[in-house]
Amino acid sequence: MTASNEGALLVLNLGSATLKAARFDGFSPGAGSPGLSQRIEIGLDKSRDTPEALLAQATDALGFVAAPTWVGHRIVHGGDAEAARVLDAGEIGRLQKLATLAPMHQPPALALVESATKLWPGAVQCGVYDTAWHATLPANTRRLPVPQRWDALGVRRYGFHGLAFASAMRVLANQDDGTARGRVVLAHLGGGASLCAVHDGRSIDTTMAMTPLDGVPMATRSGCLDPGALLFLLRQEDLSVDSLEQALYRECGMRGVSGLSGDMRELLASNSPAVTLALDMFALRIAQGIAAMATRLGGIDDLVFSGGIGANAASVRGAIVKYLAWLDLQLDDDANVRGVTHLDSPASRARIWRIEVDEEGEIASACMALAMSGH
Known part of the structure; x- marks a missing residue:
């Protein structure tokens, strides 16, 4: 899986019990909204499901015979990030510092990012954050009733989902x-x-x-x-x-x-x-x-x-x-x-x-917005 599969976006939505994955074709800046090709849901078995095994299962089921152009990852805790970001070494390091704040979700999601990066070094890895939706929280909601020194450490309301x-x-x-x-x-x-x-x-x-x-x-x-x-x-x-x-x-x-x-x-x-x-x-x-x-x-x-x-x-x-x-x-x-x-x-x-929500579609839209911005 080292050849380019131009214009394909792989979305990985890792939860506590399942991995939801989707393929979007026609993904390129200026081409309009990418089209959903297929989506799947894989039940997790933590005793045997390594990140590499999950990626192989997802890509095989979604028909990837070559590397995707972009990979969009759901990341539960994005801290103060207000939009999706490219998952370069600096951003991954920032997210690792937040891992103890979402122990059920953050460490396995970052392990999946690491495996995807190794498997497809030419693909853009994009982090889409559950916390970003709440970037608009006003001060009287964002602030928690704690000392200023705790607030400075990041003890505040971020919100999720x-x-x-x-x-x-x-x-x-x-x-x-x-x-x-x-x-x-x-x-x-x-x-x-x-x-x-x-x-x-x-x-x-x-x-x-x-x-x-x-x-x-x-x-x-x-x-x-x-x-x-x-x-x-x-x-x-x-x-x-x-x-x-x-x-x-x-x-x-x-x-x-x-x-x-x-x-x-x-x-x-x-x-x-x-x-x-x-x-x-x-x-x-x-x-x-x-x-x-x-x-x-x-x-x-x-x-x-x-x-x-x-x-x-x-x-x-x-x-x-x-x-x-x-x-x-x-x-x-x-x-x-x-x-x-x-x-x-x-x-x-x-x-x-x-309402039936579509988190994979939201991840695809966020990846497209990031691509359009020139990331």
């Missing part, structure tokens, strides 16, 4: 361009989950802060916890920082409460009291987060559900919106069960949407 949020807003604008300029709350609910308040197409608040561990409870991540509880655990159980980090990322959330799993499909198939509690807690905390985002916006015109849970679990959407009845949000039950795009009833004060 930016590719999903950008895609959701693009889909919403295609439904009605005026809608996307209103007061929108985005609820991206999957293995990771976060909410975003959008006004006039710009992120102005979000539930995750410095790391993807913060905010609402998730499949196996705790979401926000009393900092005093963490100090208590460090002392009471004599935990190391690494063991506490492992527990917060892998053993908490719905898995911790249910005692069964963090997989929403398994939870919805169970009727145990612990699972019922986990599901109710999830719905309540998401609803509270939506109300907080609406407060930041001064109201809500549109509520958008996306992600593996948000787009596919009708009963979870129903439980969340039920907690928001005081805001006069109301689902059309039939539309919700059928999983169509427009879910609200005529009596609902705000429109409610179900």
Whole structure:
């Protein structure tokens, strides 16, 4: 794989459980939007999936017989970067310093970048950052209530799931361009989950802060916890920082409460009291987060559900919106069960949407913008 495959973009969207990959042809500055040729999803097996093996599997499935011209990588934590960047040695070094802030995602993504660079030394490696969407956060949201010296170290709100949020807003604008300029709350609910308040197409608040561990409870991540509880655990159980980090990322959330799993499909198939509690807690905390985002916006015109849970679990959407009845949000039950795009009833004060996001398409667009700028 050393020959040139002119005009082909390979997109690699590495998550905690899957690698989503896509091929876009016709990729060159001035040629317009690249055309999606094919996309695939590969389940990860951490015991045997090396970066080299994942690349081989993805490129074989996508029909690459030669090197792509560009490779676009989803990188969860981009720090203060406001747009996609070429992944040269300096940029990779910067991202490696952020790796401890996203331990489930950043190290394996950077390992994939390293393998792709070795395999295709002539291809441009492009990093597209989930945090860049939130570059518009105002100071009273960006700043955390910590001393100035901590803020200077980078202890501030960055926000995540930016590719999903950008895609959701693009889909919403295609439904009605005026809608996307209103007061929108985005609820991206999957293995990771976060909410975003959008006004006039710009992120102005979000539930995750410095790391993807913060905010609402998730499949196996705790979401926000009393900092005093963490100090208590460090002392009471004599935990190391690494063991506490492992527990917060892998053993908490719905898995911790249910005692069964963090997989929403398994939870919805169970009727145990612990699972019922986990599901109710999830719905309540998401609803509270939506109300907080609406407060930041001064109201809500549109509520958008996306992600593996948000787009596919009708009963979870129903439980969340039920907690928001005081805001006069109301689902059309039939539309919700059928999983169509427009879910609200005529009596609902705000429109409610179900949207399938396209993170790979957002990565391709960001790569094209970088190529057009001359990078």
